[in-house]
Amino acid sequence: MIVHVFDIAAALGFGAAxxxxxxxxxxxRRTSSRRAMTLxxxxxxxxxxxxxxxxxxxxxxxxxxxxxxxxxQVIFLPLILxxxxxxxxxxxxxxxERALASVSELDDRLAASLEELSDYRxxxxxSLGATIDARDQxxxxxxLHVADYAVAIGAALGMHERLDELEQAGLxxxxxxIAIPDVILLKPAALTAxxxxxxxxxxxxxxxxxxxxxxxxxxxxxxxxxxxxWDGSGYPAGLTGEAIPMEARILAVADAFDAMTSDRPxxxxxxxxxxxxxxxxxxxxxxxxxxxxxxxxxxxxKIVTLRDYxxxxxxxxSS
Amino acid sequence: MTQQSEIITxxxxxxxxxxxxxxxxxxxxxxxxxxxxxxGAMFGGYAATxxxxxxxxxxxxxxxxxxxxxxxxxxxxxxxxxxxxRVNTExxxx
Numbered sequence: 001m002i003v004h005v006f007d008i009a010a011a012l013g014f015g016a017a018x019x020x021x022x023x024x025x026x027x028x029r030r031t032s033s034r035r036a037m038t039l040x041x042x043x044x045x046x047x048x049x050x051x052x053x054x055x056x057x058x059x060x061x062x063x064x065x066x067x068x069x070x071x072x073q074v075i076f077l078p079l080i081l082x083x084x085x086x087x088x089x090x091x092x093x094x095x096x097e098r099a100l101a102s103v104s105e106l107d108d109r110l111a112a113s114l115e116e117l118s119d120y121r122x123x124x125x126x127s128l129g130a131t132i133d134a135r136d137q138x139x140x141x142x143x144l145h146v147a148d149y150a151v152a153i154g155a156a157l158g159m160h161e162r163l164d165e166l167e168q169a170g171l172x173x174x175x176x177x178i179a180i181p182d183v184i185l186l187k188p189a190a191l192t193a194x195x196x197x198x199x200x201x202x203x204x205x206x207x208x209x210x211x212x213x214x215x216x217x218x219x220x221x222x223x224x225x226x227x228x229x230w231d232g233s234g235y236p237a238g239l240t241g242e243a244i245p246m247e248a249r250i251l252a253v254a255d256a257f258d259a260m261t262s263d264r265p266x267x268x269x270x271x272x273x274x275x276x277x278x279x280x281x282x283x284x285x286x287x288x289x290x291x292x293x294x295x296x297x298x299x300x301x302k303i304v305t306l307r308d309y310x311x312x313x314x315x316x317x318s319s
Numbered sequence: 320m321t322q323q324s325e326i327i328t329x330x331x332x333x334x335x336x337x338x339x340x341x342x343x344x345x346x347x348x349x350x351x352x353x354x355x356x357x358x359g360a361m362f363g364g365y366a367a368t369x370x371x372x373x374x375x376x377x378x379x380x381x382x383x384x385x386x387x388x389x390x391x392x393x394x395x396x397x398x399x400x401x402x403x404x405r406v407n408t409e410x411x412x413x
Contacts, residue, residue: 006384013391020398027405044394051387073365074328080358081335084342091347 004055011051018044032093036086043079046072121215125168128175128209135178136185142258145307146170149254149295150247152304156294159246166247169222173251176205188265203227204236222247226255229286241288249288253279253295256286261306272299272306325368332365349404350397357393360386 021044025037050072133140147170154166177185180202184195191199207224210216225239225248232240234252244252260275270278276299283292298304339358348354364386371379 003381003384006381006388009388010384010391013388013393013395015391017391017394017398020395020402023402024398024405047387047391047394051391054384054387071324074324074331076361077328077331077335080361081339081342084339084346084354087348088342088345091345094347 007051007054011048011055014044014048014051018048030090032086033090036083036090039079039083039086043076043083046076046079117215121168124213124215125171128172131178132175138262138264139174139177139185141307142262143171143174145258145262146173146251146254148307149257149304150250152298153250153254153291153295156298156303157250157290162247165218165222166250168216169219169226169247169251170254172210172216172219173206173223173226173255174202175209175223176202176207179205190266200227200235219247221245222251224248226251228252230288231285234286244288249291253287253291256282257295258307276300325365325372329365329369332362336362348397348401350400353393353397353400357390357397360390360393364390 018041021037021040025034025041028034028037129140129143132143147167150166150170151163154160154163159166180199184191184198187195203224203226207220210223211220222245225234225237225244228234228237228239228244228248229252230241230244230249232238234244257275257279260278261269261272263269276296279287279292279296283289295304343351343355343358346354364383367379367383367386371383
């Protein structure tokens with residue numbers, strides 16, 4: 001008697017599973033899932049038939065052949081296994097989709113973080129720029145010009161991915177001058193040897209100030225070494241040739257060109273032709289020949305022109 | 320007496336066990352252990368069908384039918400769980 005209870009339970013269970021899998025087949029949108037579900041419907045139908053056969057077998061003269069029932073069970077196995085394989089593939093696809101969604105979400109968060117970092121970097125630059133301006137307006141304008149020249153050279157050299165860094169290094173390359181006493185920084189005459197030695201400290205002080213801000217530490221090499229000379233006679237490290245960071249070699253040319261062409265209280269600025277000749281004279285001695293060979297055509301073709309030292313330019317930049 | 324088809328079913332099910340386990344581990348389903356119970360019960364049913372031909376026929380006949388009952392109920396419950404999960408997911412996405 002209890003066997004029949006089991007058979008009825010099996011028939012009801014497999015019958016319900018058949019109906020449910022049929023509903024799933026009809027409501028599934030994915031073709032691969034529908035195929036797996038269809039196989040499940042077939043498997044559940046077979047087992048429902050087998051269970052029903054068991055159930056009615058206790059009624060005299062009822063029930064199908066045992067042999068047919070047994071072979072029906074043989075078919076059940078591959079059907080269920082193939083259906084499981086279909087579900088496995090669907091699960092793999094879902095896992096891949098979830099992984100892609102996670103990567104996409106991480107990508108968005110990274111982009112937002114980079115934007116935030118970029119905003120932070122700009123605000124630090126503005127603060128440091130304001131610091132230079134408050135101390136010495138000439139240095140502020142000079143920094144602005146050096147940044148412009150450096151970007152022009154960098155663009156001509158194809159360093160498009162480093163142009164922002166070049167501009168920022170140009171703007172901050174002399175920030176160390178805030179540590180130089182006024183009597184030296186604003187002296188309306190040529191410096192003595194001792195004063196010049198003090199003045200030379202500004203490159204390292206600039207690097208220390210910038211290096212203290214993690215968002216700007218990639219600017220440090222260019223700023224620290226912008227007074228190195230191609231022949232090794234520069235400062236602070238006396239580096240030679242290509243041992244000098246590329247950004248520093250570019251800043252050196254831009255810095256020297258703006259210093260030569262700008263008016264100072266103790267001298268007037270050189271005309272463009274003289275400055276051009278001086279650059280060429282220092283090619284391979286003070287300056288990297290490649291940088292000079294890049295910059296001179298920019299001057300000749302008037303792609304780069306002398307920058308204005310009116311305070312309007314500074315006000316425009318500050319705003 | 321054991322029939323040829325019962326032996327084939329048992330051999331097939333034994334051969335399918337490693338594949339079924341490997342596939343089962345990669346499947347994501349709500350209440351997934353029910354699938355393991357259902358498959359285990361089916362295998363138990365096949366084994367009991369063969370064993371009843373050799374020893375304790377009444378006992379193993381009970382075991383066979385009980386195993387199929389468990390498998391049927393597990394498959395039905397699993398189906399309900401999948402159906403409910405799908406309804407919930409579509410409700411969330413709507």
